[in-house]
Amino acid sequence: xxxxxxxxxxxxxxxxxxxxxxxxxxxxxxxxxxxxxxxxxxxxxxxxxxxxxxxxxxxxxxxxxxxxxxxxxxxxxxxxxxxxxxxxxxxxxxxxxxxxxxxxxxxxxxxxxxxxxxxxxxxxxxxxxxxxxxxxxxxxxxxxxxxxxxxxxxxxxxxxxxxxxxxxxxxxxxxxxxxxxxxxxxxxxxxxxxxxxxxx
Numbered sequence: 001x002x003x004x005x006x007x008x009x010x011x012x013x014x015x016x017x018x019x020x021x022x023x024x025x026x027x028x029x030x031x032x033x034x035x036x037x038x039x040x041x042x043x044x045x046x047x048x049x050x051x052x053x054x055x056x057x058x059x060x061x062x063x064x065x066x067x068x069x070x071x072x073x074x075x076x077x078x079x080x081x082x083x084x085x086x087x088x089x090x091x092x093x094x095x096x097x098x099x100x101x102x103x104x105x106x107x108x109x110x111x112x113x114x115x116x117x118x119x120x121x122x123x124x125x126x127x128x129x130x131x132x133x134x135x136x137x138x139x140x141x142x143x144x145x146x147x148x149x150x151x152x153x154x155x156x157x158x159x160x161x162x163x164x165x166x167x168x169x170x171x172x173x174x175x176x177x178x179x180x181x182x183x184x185x186x187x188x189x190x191x192x193x194x195x196x197x198x199x200x
Contacts, residue, residue, distance in 0.1 A: 006174050009167025014198075015100050018167075019046050019075045021194075025053075026074040029066055029106075037072075038062045044073065044160065045125050053104065053160035054118050064156040066106050073102040073160065078194040082172070086186035087179045091172070096187075096195055098169040104160035115157045119148075171199050 009015060019025075025044045028037040040061060044053040053073065057063050063071070079097035084090070109115055123140045140148070172180055180199055187196035 003168040003170070004174070007168055007170045009098070009100075009169040011167075012165070014169075015165050015167050016046060016048060018077045018098055018100050019044075019053075019102075022075050022077050024075075025055075026076070027063065028072040028074065029062055030069060030071075031062070043122075043126070045122055047121075051162065053102075053162070054121065054158070055160070056118065056122070056155045056157045059154055059156055061156065063106060063158060064108070067108040068106065070103055070105050070163070071160070073104055075100045075102070077198075078192070080187070080192050080195055082183065086183050086190075087172075087175070088182055090179055091175060091183075094170075094172070096171055098171070098195075098198060099167070101166040101168065102160075102162050103164040104162045107159040107161060109157040109159060112152070115152050115155075116148075118157050119152070169198060171195070 023043045023045060025042055027040050027042055029040070031038045040057070040063065042055050042057055042063070044055040046053050077098035077100075079095060082091065082094040082096050084093060109118065120140055123138075127137045127139075143151075172183055175183070184196050184199040187193075187199070
């Protein structure tokens with residue numbers, strides 16, 4: 001079984017927190033000319049009220065031609081090298097990481113009002129975090145309406161409807177509690193807070 005049972009994460013709040021904190025999705029999609037997947041990176045926003053992901057890509061992106069098909073979304077959280085010194089030399093060298101793997105159906109959006117709503121929602125969300133310490137936040141309406149509409153014609157707006165969530169949180173869960181506590185303390189002292197907070 002992979003990942004091993006002790007590394008599997010099933011807590012929906014933890015999974016949603018990771019995709020919200022690390023929204024850049026690696027998208028694996030079918031390629032009709034190859035047994036391999038096409039891959040692209042797309043920032044996605046998870047709408048927890050409707051339980052969907054929203055985003056947009058350039059018209060020439062392969063995602064634009066697979067309406068109704070399933071893709072896999074991979075969200076990767078923070079990661080770091082685990083030195084044996086972090087656990088008083090009671091472990092071998094390893095790597096800590098967290099990731100969420102979502103299977104979802106692609107639904108292309110054709111309604112112009114919905115496209116505008118998605119662009120507004122994405123902009124508001126990411127500008128809010130980008131401008132967290134700034135005095136002014138860039139507004140979408142700073143772009144003239146005609147220019148915005150012309151830009152939208154070059155984009156595909158997409159909803160991703162999840163059908164399965166899987167979490168792989170490799171955080172030394174297979175180690176005794178005292179070793180995990182030592183690892184957590186060492187991570188905090190090293191300033192690796194985002195990973196340390198996941199260890200309980």
